[in-house]
Amino acid sequence: MEYISTRGHIEPVSFKEAVMMGLAADGGLILPNPIPTVDPKTLEDWKKLSYPELALEIMELFVNDIPGEDLKALIVEAYRTFDTPEVTPVVDMGKFNVLELFHGPTLAFKDIALQFLGNLFSYILRGTGETMNILGATSGDTGSAAIYGVRGKDNINIFILHPHGRVSEVQALQMTTVSDKNVFNIAVEGTFDDCQSIVKAIFNQLDFKARYRLASINSINWARVLAQIVYYVFATLKLEEQTGSDICNFSVPTGNFGDIFAGYLAKRMIRPKIGRLILGTNENNILTRFILEGRYVIGDVVSTISPSMDIQIASNFERYLFYLYDQDAERVRFAMEQFEKEGIIKFSREERSTVRNDFASVSIDQASTLSAIRDIYQDCGYILDPHTAVGVAAALRLAPDLPEGPAVCLATAHPAKFPDAVRKAIGREPDRPDSLKGIELKSSRCKILPADIDEIKKYIEKHAI
Ligand SMILES: *Cc1c(COP(=O)(O)O)cnc(C)c1O
Numbered sequence: 001m002e003y004i005s006t007r008g009h010i011e012p013v014s015f016k017e018a019v020m021m022g023l024a025a026d027g028g029l030i031l032p033n034p035i036p037t038v039d040p041k042t043l044e045d046w047k048k049l050s051y052p053e054l055a056l057e058i059m060e061l062f063v064n065d066i067p068g069e070d071l072k073a074l075i076v077e078a079y080r081t082f083d084t085p086e087v088t089p090v091v092d093m094g095k096f097n098v099l100e101l102f103h104g105p106t107l108a109f110k111d112i113a114l115q116f117l118g119n120l121f122s123y124i125l126r127g128t129g130e131t132m133n134i135l136g137a138t139s140g141d142t143g144s145a146a147i148y149g150v151r152g153k154d155n156i157n158i159f160i161l162h163p164h165g166r167v168s169e170v171q172a173l174q175m176t177t178v179s180d181k182n183v184f185n186i187a188v189e190g191t192f193d194d195c196q197s198i199v200k201a202i203f204n205q206l207d208f209k210a211r212y213r214l215a216s217i218n219s220i221n222w223a224r225v226l227a228q229i230v231y232y233v234f235a236t237l238k239l240e241e242q243t244g245s246d247i248c249n250f251s252v253p254t255g256n257f258g259d260i261f262a263g264y265l266a267k268r269m270i271r272p273k274i275g276r277l278i279l280g281t282n283e284n285n286i287l288t289r290f291i292l293e294g295r296y297v298i299g300d301v302v303s304t305i306s307p308s309m310d311i312q313i314a315s316n317f318e319r320y321l322f323y324l325y326d327q328d329a330e331r332v333r334f335a336m337e338q339f340e341k342e343g344i345i346k347f348s349r350e351e352r353s354t355v356r357n358d359f360a361s362v363s364i365d366q367a368s369t370l371s372a373i374r375d376i377y378q379d380c381g382y383i384l385d386p387h388t389a390v391g392v393a394a395a396l397r398l399a400p401d402l403p404e405g406p407a408v409c410l411a412t413a414h415p416a417k418f419p420d421a422v423r424k425a426i427g428r429e430p431d432r433p434d435s436l437k438g439i440e441l442k443s444s445r446c447k448i449l450p451a452d453i454d455e456i457k458k459y460i461e462k463h464a465i
Pocket residue numbers: 108109110141142219253254255256257258259260308309387388412413
């Protein structure tokens with residue numbers, strides 16, 4: 001197993017190098033070469049495994065430079081923070097199943113990758129005796145999951161920028177009530193776009209970046225995709241045990257294409273057990289238009305009740321493009337450069353049919369999202385968060401076109417993280433899980449700074465490890 005870039009201009013690297021690289025040095029994204037496949041006998045054996053045991057088996061296929069015992073310890077430590085030993089339980093709702101991915105410390109699916117990545121970063125740094133400073137911007141879920149991923153680590157400090165007063169109260173408190181001394185929350189007097197452009201500008205100052213060993217924790221890191229492959233395989237095997245059906249379909253509420261790309265890799269690994277991958281989008285539907293119309297065209301971002309999917313440029317899309325183009329890195333590079341200049345990529349008839357074989361898709365507007373929350377609550381007494389509701393609505397709408405076999409809808413956040421949307425749909429707020437009870441009463445800590453690069457750099461300089 002080696003790692004290559006979608007743009008073809010790096011020497012192959014090992015797993016640890018790929019993790020530390022984040023973005024490939026040639027501007028592309030890192031991918032494993034080749035994609036491993038799993039034979040039916042092994043899959044049969046895997047049915048007996050717990051989630052952490054299965055994670056170890058799957059990750060060992062991709063990790064070539066960490067001893068098995070160490071990898072096991074990293075995995076066990078990552079998933080010990082979840083509030084159920086199953087880690088990602090599957091709940092039967094009759095017409096479909098819900099794969100609950102929100103049992104981690106910040107109640108969103110990003111914990112599954114970031115609990116692992118935080119431990120992995122710290123482990124790799126221990127090996128080299130180095131330290132790092134993570135810098136990121138968040139509009140909500142990513143920031144708290146990243147903070148919980150590295151809190152208390154003695155060789156990592158983390159700086160997370162969020163727009164002051166513009167993230168939900170719960171989301172702000174999840175970040176600012178973490179009291180570990182390596183955690184630095186910065187509330188920027190500006191918008192999320194201001195936060196993001198400040199982070200981008202700082203990363204572009206290469207001497208500053210090198211001096212403080214700045215690292216990013218965004219969704220393009222290969223280790224995040226890897227950790228997410230596990231629950232697709234876990235749910236498929238579990239449902240095969242329970243229902244006897246040997247094909248499983250998945251519906252995935254999508255923003256950056258990270259989560260569903262993990263599903264695409266899982267499908268290639270355990271073919272033919274994963275049937276259709278349904279890509280659900282909200283009104284920010286660049287990916288749905290890509291699948292249905294065969295053109296990847298940028299549009300304007302609109303704010304919705306599923307804010308973690310309010311994205312137009314899907315940062316993991318390039319990974320899929322690499323396979324759609326039969327691993328032709330030069331073509332990927334050309335297409336991405338074209339997209340940057342002109343905001344569009346077009347596809348041939350043959351490519352369009354490959355895409356429609358790989359994915360089904362539908363865009364769900366906010367009214368339909370709210371109705372899905374209401375309908376499922378009335379029918380099943382189960383409360384969906386607005387992101388999950390997009391995936392459920394998509395699965396129900398496309399149900400007639402799916403192959404036989406259970407449909408699994410990924411539940412990407414706990415509904416208590418989005419009480420306003422839920423109240424709008426069903427007239428009451430969801431019950432809070434223990435981790436959110438009384439969060440307003442905890443002491444919180446956060447530095448308010450103007451949307452000014454120099455001020456923020458000064459703050460980082462003062463607190464960097
Ligand atoms: C990040 C996020 C998504 C979208 O995931 P992608 O990997 O960006 O497609 C969906 N739902 C929730 C709750 C999220 O936090």
